[in-house]
Amino acid sequence: MMESADRVVARTVELAEIPAPSGHEQARAARVAEWWRSDGLAEVHADAVGNLWARVRDGAGSAVVLAAHLDTVFDADTDHTTRRDGTRLLGPGVGDNTVAVAALAELHALLPPRTRRPVWIVATVAEEGLGNLAGAIEALRRPAAPIGAFIAVEGNYLDRIATRGVxxxxxxxxxxxxxxxxxxxxxxxxxxxxxxxxxxxxxxxxxxxxxxxxxxxxxxxxxxxxxxxxxxxxxxxxxxxxxxxxxxxxxxxxxxxxxxxxxxxxxxxxxxxxxxxxxPAGEIPQEAPLVRAAESALRKAGRDVNLVAASTDANAAYEAGVPAIAIGVTTGAGEHTEQEWIELADLPVGLTVLADTVAELDDER
The missing domain is CATH 3.30.70.360 (Alpha-Beta Plaits)
Structure with a gap:
């Protein structure tokens, strides 16, 4: 797990220093595509609006899709340099949502070798501000595979499960x-x-x-x-x-x-x-299998469970009638400011929770 966490930290630092305001995510997407191909992920490709897709596991039936948005609220003139302060990583966009994008491919290393359902990851565009979820909406409208569950990964949402879309x-x-x-x-x-x-x-x-x-x-x-x-x-x-x-x-x-x-x-x-x-607004019932899987993964890791409302890529799934939640891979604060930070010490457990959520859902009958 520490190897995965170290890789995510290194990729977060590299990716955070590539500006990606909404509508201008191409440079980040290109770097992520290089990573995913070198990781051995299958069917790495961009769709019509610039979302980047990859298949992590094959399987039967509808897929579990995990999404993290490439864009940030910061323009290209902002100083995107990151810095370490003890166990914290600070810099514009590190938690919203760079660390989540860096974490997606780790599912390839952390999930069981075979899953019952297909597992796909997608790095979306146009989530922030007036992007109006254009990337997620396109991903739900024309997915790389039929979608049975959608998980929006937000960097610093560890201990939270967003079940309601604002x-x-x-x-x-x-x-x-x-x-x-x-x-x-x-x-x-x-x-x-x-x-x-x-x-x-x-x-x-x-x-x-x-x-x-x-x-x-x-x-x-x-x-x-x-x-x-x-x-x-x-x-x-x-x-x-x-x-x-x-x-x-x-x-x-x-x-x-x-x-x-x-x-x-x-x-x-x-x-x-x-x-x-x-x-779009929407929600998922608290007793839904996807919510139960995320709760179980958090409790297994000894973490708190907080059901919250948020505005994420999962909103697009609610409108499309697809079960969806938003969860995270670490803790942090200061989103949408240049003082944003994430807690690196929480990253190993966050990656475990992310993989266990998918595995728990895959075990649902």
């Missing part, structure tokens, strides 16, 4: 108007004022609710401090665990726009709504 709906709302001089045309409508009023109306009609969130994450516009703005935009992210709840939240946003449009804050202005994408 869905999201994202929009950019642009407000525009005639603009004008801040003093000479002080009565002219301002797109900034209108957009701020519209965002406030939306937040008022989207109060905090259990298992939901709302976030106005970005806002921009205006031409000068002494000009009534001609244009202003903001981006809003709605999330919910249950599909029907997400639909209700979208209806509330539409009502907020309607109220604003018919009120005084919109006078002389107009709004344009751009759909930025969505992630």
């Amino acid at each position: 869905g999201s709906a994202r929009s950019r709302i642009t407000v525009s108007g005639p603009g004008g001089h801040a003093w000479e045309r002080a009565a002219a409508p301002s797109a900034v004022h209108g957009a701020v009023a519209l965002a406030a109306e939306a937040l008022k009609r989207l109060p905090p609710m259990p298992q939901t969130s709302v976030n106005v994450g970005r806002i921009g516009g205006g031409e000068a401090i002494n000009a009534r703005a001609r244009e202003c935009w903001f981006e809003i992210d709605l999330r919910a665990i249950r599909p029907q709840t997400l639909a209700w939240r979208e209806t509330a946003l539409a009502e907020a726009i309607r109220v604003w449009r018919n009120g005084p804050d919109s006078a002389g202005l107009k709004e344009t709504i751009t759909d930025l994408g969505r992630r």
Whole structure:
């Protein structure tokens, strides 16, 4: 096991230093393909959107597919250097999700020589941000083999089993108007004022609710401090665990726009709504064989079991009607920051849990 863990650490360091913002994962995918071919994996190939597939074990029936996403939230200008601090590895993207990609091929060494079901691995693209799970959706739509179970591997999810997929709906709302001089045309409508009023109306009609969130994450516009703005935009992210709840939240946003449009804050202005994408919500029953297999593997390793909700590649499987969970191979924190870190001492047990989850599921009758 230590040999596998050492190999995963070395590959994590190498891969983490290759930038891979969503839509630009090609260099990482090429390096992973070299590894997988040298590991002796079968049928290594890329699909139409750039996902990288390989078969770990042959077998009969539908396959167990393990996916880890290649992309990170960091652009190419970010310093991708990693560093060690005791038993921690620090650097942008090390846990989300580089270590998971590096771990996938270790199933070849850790699983029994023969499995009843086929086992495939896939390094997906476009999981982060506005990638909108495009890689996972394509993997589920046109898989390398029929899929019976789908496991999203997230680097620092050890001790967690994500059984519920947090869905999201994202929009950019642009407000525009005639603009004008801040003093000479002080009565002219301002797109900034209108957009701020519209965002406030939306937040008022989207109060905090259990298992939901709302976030106005970005806002921009205006031409000068002494000009009534001609244009202003903001981006809003709605999330919910249950599909029907997400639909209700979208209806509330539409009502907020309607109220604003018919009120005084919109006078002389107009709004344009751009759909930025969505992630499907869904879940797997806690008594499902896949969940039981993951729980058993964690308990066997003496680890805690925490059932959680998350937004991962598994969301795409829920929409496709495929049983799915998300699990991890180590612990860590700081995701989506340049101070991200993972605990290397937990990696051997994490790799064991990953392989045992597949083996336990393979034993299900």
